[in-house]
Amino acid sequence: MPAIQEALARDLGRNYVETSILELGNSLGDAKTVYDNVSKWAKPDSIPWQLNWFAMGPKVRKEPKGVALIIFPFNYPVWLSLGPLAGAIAAGCAVVLKPSELTPAYSALIAELIPKYLDPELYTVVNGAVPQSTKLLELPWDHILYTGGGRVARIVLTAAAKTLTPVSTELGGKSPVVIDSNCDLKVVGKRLMWGKTANAGQTCVAPDYVLVEKSFAPALVQACKDALKEFYPDGAEKSDSFSHMISAGHFDRLKGLIDNTKGEIVYGGGANKDTLFIEPTLVLGVDANDSLMSEELFGPVLPIVLVKDVDEAIDFINARDHPLALYVFSKSSAFKAKVLDNTQSGAALVNDVLVHALVEGFPFGGIGPSGSGAHKGKFGFDMFTHLRPTLDSPSWVEDAHELPLPSLHAKARNI
Numbered sequence: 001m002p003a004i005q006e007a008l009a010r011d012l013g014r015n016y017v018e019t020s021i022l023e024l025g026n027s028l029g030d031a032k033t034v035y036d037n038v039s040k041w042a043k044p045d046s047i048p049w050q051l052n053w054f055a056m057g058p059k060v061r062k063e064p065k066g067v068a069l070i071i072f073p074f075n076y077p078v079w080l081s082l083g084p085l086a087g088a089i090a091a092g093c094a095v096v097l098k099p100s101e102l103t104p105a106y107s108a109l110i111a112e113l114i115p116k117y118l119d120p121e122l123y124t125v126v127n128g129a130v131p132q133s134t135k136l137l138e139l140p141w142d143h144i145l146y147t148g149g150g151r152v153a154r155i156v157l158t159a160a161a162k163t164l165t166p167v168s169t170e171l172g173g174k175s176p177v178v179i180d181s182n183c184d185l186k187v188v189g190k191r192l193m194w195g196k197t198a199n200a201g202q203t204c205v206a207p208d209y210v211l212v213e214k215s216f217a218p219a220l221v222q223a224c225k226d227a228l229k230e231f232y233p234d235g236a237e238k239s240d241s242f243s244h245m246i247s248a249g250h251f252d253r254l255k256g257l258i259d260n261t262k263g264e265i266v267y268g269g270g271a272n273k274d275t276l277f278i279e280p281t282l283v284l285g286v287d288a289n290d291s292l293m294s295e296e297l298f299g300p301v302l303p304i305v306l307v308k309d310v311d312e313a314i315d316f317i318n319a320r321d322h323p324l325a326l327y328v329f330s331k332s333s334a335f336k337a338k339v340l341d342n343t344q345s346g347a348a349l350v351n352d353v354l355v356h357a358l359v360e361g362f363p364f365g366g367i368g369p370s371g372s373g374a375h376k377g378k379f380g381f382d383m384f385t386h387l388r389p390t391l392d393s394p395s396w397v398e399d400a401h402e403l404p405l406p407s408l409h410a411k412a413r414n415i
């Protein structure tokens with residue numbers, strides 16, 4: 001465990017505790033769920049009794065799809081490799097893991113650990129960047145799980161189309177937060193800012209932007225500022241509990257979006273390229289055409305979009321791709337139901353953020369442009385399992401069996 005924590009401290013400047021809570025616990029939880037349940041899940045399923053078929057003993061066998069390729073991103077490389085790996089092992093698949101080139105310490109560590117603990121003939125790690133990934137994608141696989149951004153997902157899906165390889169995609173997007181003025185403001189501030197600052201906002205289900213009524217926005221901003229002051233009394237830059245941006249490229253990308261915003265920076269805005277630090281930043285009055293609304297932010301910057309009411313917030317969300325997660329903060333059952341009933345997203349949480357990724361028994365996945373397919377626990381096992389219907393037809397059913405034969409069509413017509 002300390003070796004993994006140390007690797008992520010090097011790659012992301014991430015605090016050991018954050019790695020423990022957000023990655024190690026989750027990975028171990030997935031592995032334990034899978035280990036405890038695999039014998040039950042792997043049993044063939046019976047189907048409901050049917051007069052026509054019962055004699056043939058129809059069953060659905062759970063068979064491994066075969067050899068799987070798991071490509072995973074830099075931001076939560078432990079959970080996004082070991083979680084699905086547990087499902088694939090349980091399903092009986094052999095696996096090639098392809099880490100991100102942006103996490104050299106973790107990528108080297110996993111390449112060292114996997115052959116130490118697992119059969120190297122069946123489980124292996126291929127490190128490298130685009131050339132190595134491109135080569136891997138030229139091979140035929142029995143299943144690919146790709147976790148990452150939409151741009152690369154298109155490359156993966158196009159390559160997989162050539163070999164007709166099935167692909168599950170776990171992507172990202174702009175996960176919105178709708179805030180009702182009837183909410184527990186202190187809780188909102190803390191949870192929202194935790195979701196935005198964990199791993200410096202480099203979380204696929206991080207709250208990307210907020211939709212709130214104009215009159216309530218100042219109170220919300222204050223609650224967020226209070227939470228940030230509580231988290232980082234001496235400022236985030238001095239804190240050892242705040243990660244840095246993964247690379248100079250991602251630093252420049254996000255800094256550019258901040259520099260070009262037409263919104264008002266009401267907190268933060270600081271950055272230091274030497275340390276890849278971007279300060280937790282609140283930007284008020286961001287509109288739909290703003291730089292901060294042009295792509296998934298994937299960093300500690302929160303644009304606040306002002307809306308007239310909940311209907312406008314719902315229209316704003318529905319005018320965009322279905323997000324990976326959607327969050328609502330409200331005390332009103334009618335408000336919560338209205339948002340959930342009129343939107344679509346991978347997951348939807350009320351009065352919290354991120355934690356669904358930790359809940360055992362939940363599927364983790366997107367919808368449409370935020371991904372297809374889901375993993376975690378049983379859903380990981382299912383992803384790498386082929387459902388193979390089988391039956392064994394005894395000779396004594398021959399009378400019924402002969403009905404489709406041409407010689408008996410005349411008899412069959414009278415049934």
Ligand code: NAD
Binds near residue numbers: 130
């Ligand atoms: P990315 O798309 O840049 O890279 C992901 C993986 O693809 C890496 O392993 C990388 O080496 C590989 N890759 C890069 N270029 C490639 C190419 N040309 N051909 C084949 N493979 C290639 O993603 P990232 O920046 O590492 O991660 C951030 C994105 O991942 C965000 O959009 C985030 O929302 C998303 N994400 C989604 C989930 C989820 O479970 N839905 C989880 C984490 C991150």
